Amino acid sequence: DTAVSQTPKYLVTQMGNDKSIKCEQNLGHDTMYWYKQDSKKFLKIMFSYNNKELIINETVPNRFSPKSPDKAHLNLHINSLELGDSAVYFCASSSRLAVTDTQYFGPGTRLTVL
Amino acid sequence: TQLLEQSPQFLSIQEGENLTVYCNSSSVFSSLQWYRQEPGEGPVLLVTVVTGGEVKKLKRLTFQFGDARKDSSLHITAAQPGDTGLYLCAGATSGTYKYIFGTGTRLKVLA
Numbered sequence: 399d400t401a402v403s404q405t406p407k408y409l410v411t412q413m414g415n416d417k418s419i420k421c422e423q424n425l426g427h428d429t430m431y432w433y434k435q436d437s438k439k440f441l442k443i444m445f446s447y448n449n450k451e452l453i454i455n456e457t458v459p460n461r462f463s464p465k466s467p468d469k470a471h472l473n474l475h476i477n478s479l480e481l482g483d484s485a486v487y488f489c490a491s492s493s494r495l496a497v498t499d500t501q502y503f504g505p506g507t508r509l510t511v512l
Numbered sequence: 513t514q515l516l517e518q519s520p521q522f523l524s525i526q527e528g529e530n531l532t533v534y535c536n537s538s539s540v541f542s543s544l545q546w547y548r549q550e551p552g553e554g555p556v557l558l559v560t561v562v563t564g565g566e567v568k569k570l571k572r573l574t575f576q577f578g579d580a581r582k583d584s585s586l587h588i589t590a591a592q593p594g595d596t597g598l599y600l601c602a603g604a605t606s607g608t609y610k611y612i613f614g615t616g617t618r619l620k621v622l623a
Contacts (some may be wrong), residue, residue, distance in 0.1 A: 402554075420569050439598055441555070441613040489556050495612065497543045497604035498562060502555025 401425050402504035404489050409477055410510045418475045419507045421489030429453075430472040431490040431501065432464060440490070447472055448495040476509075484511045516603055516614035524620045525591055533586045533617045535601035542606040544584050549598040558586075585621055591621045 399479045402423045411417055416483040423430065431454075432444040446454040450466040461477045472489060516537045525531055535544070543562045547555035559568050561577035561584065568575045574587040579595075584601055598618050600609035 439549075439618075441600060441602075441616075443610050455608075472596065490554070495609050497609060498560055501611075502558050503556070505552070506554055510528070510576045 400447055400487055401502050403493055404487075404504040404507050406507060407505065408508050408510075410512065412478055412512055413481060415479050416475070416477045417479060417509070418473055419487055419489075419509075421472045421474070421504060423489075423491040423502070423504075425491055425492050425493075425502060427491040427502075429492045429495045429499075430466065430469075431492075432472065432474050433485045433488040433490060433503075435488060436465050437485070437508070438510060445474075446495070455496060472475075479509075479511045484509055514563050516601055516612055518599075518614040518617045520617060521615065522618050522620075524622065527592055527623050528590050529554055529621075531591055531619070532589050533599055533619070534589075535584045535586075535603075537582050539601060539603065539605055539612075541580070541582050541603035543604045544577055544581070545602045545604075546584070546586055547600040547602065549600060550596075555598075555600055565571060571612045575622065588619075591619075593623045595619060596621050 403481045404445045429448045431446045435441045445464045447466045466472045488506045489504040490501045492501045519534045545560045546558045549555040555604040559575045564579045564581045566577045572589045576585045604611045
């Protein structure tokens with residue numbers, strides 16, 4: 399059973415397109431996150447949601463719009479893709495909104511913008 | 513901007529050797545975590561430390577949180593090829609709900 403799953407695993411698209419990445423967790427957790435890992439492996443938080451409510455929005459361009467239809471899902475929609483958006487995007491979840499809780503990461507979505 | 517510097521950036525050692533990875537910052541953290549990430553996968557939590565001076569052991573891995581809670585170290589004894597991966601530290605400051613991740617250390621253990 400996969401705890402945190404993401405689709406697709408790979409996404410190759412042209413500049414200017416709009417794309418979505420989906421994330422689902424079956425752990426019953428209240429909190430979900432989106433992270434971006436660049437080519438130098440630097441991992442940076444983008445958003446976090448707790449009980450479907452946006453908690454953290456880390457100065458991400460508003461071309462990025464997260465949506466949480468329910469506590470088990472957190473999707474990421476990206477408009478007008480740019481070359482600099484190429485990265486690996488990780489979804490994660492934790493039981494509560496507490497930094498002492500374990501975050502479980504998904505396998506990542508490698509986005510390549512041409 | 514908070515920054516967590518890890519050193520070394522890259523490390524290639526022979527099986528059986530010992531190594532230490534460092535994670536340093538000018539910020540004080542209420543909580544610090546270490547993760548290992550393998551290629552094509554997400555990071556996996558190894559440990560969380562919250563008390564200055566705290567030492568935690570996980571088999572051959574020893575984690576220490578600095579007394580001032582600004583730095584941490586990860587020591588691996590008798591490294592094995594299975595220890596190969598990207599090691600990331602991450603710190604959270606008091607009153608926040610997020611972790612700032614370190615610059616990463618890529619470890620390769622040769623058989």
